[in-house]
Amino acid sequence: MLMELICVARIGYFEGSDSSLLAKLAAERIETVPISNAVDGHGRYVNHLKKGEVDVVIGYLHKVIPADRLHEKPSDILHACMIHKIPVLLIAPAEVHEKARKLLGDVGPNIIVVAPSEVEAQLKKYL
Secondary structure (H helix, E strand, O other), rough: OOOOOOOEEEEEOOOOHHHHHHHHHHOOOOEEEEEOOOOOOOOOOOHHHOOOOOOEEEEEHHHHHOOOHOOHHHHOOHHHHHOOOEEEEEOOOOOHHHHHHHHOOOOOOOEEEHHHHHHHHHHOOOO
């Protein structure tokens, strides 16, 4: 008997995201979709996401902190997520969360900085 594979949720992930977590999510029938910051070319450009395409985006903080020469801000990179209210979990060590929030600027309440140990628990809130 074939078990029907029905996806229960979909997350977008930036390059470098924890592959063990992504494999665990896939085993739980959660689709994982590669997302790009437009520089690394890892997958679909995050700013081209449309409402309903993913339930949440995860990745490390440095993926949305652009190099000065690009003249962008984190809010430019995450604009589609902000507009479509797609939650974004940005991973950074707990001791730099305050600095991370200052670097992010005004990105709204759906862009959340989380410690590596909190990612899975926080992620499940949105799935």
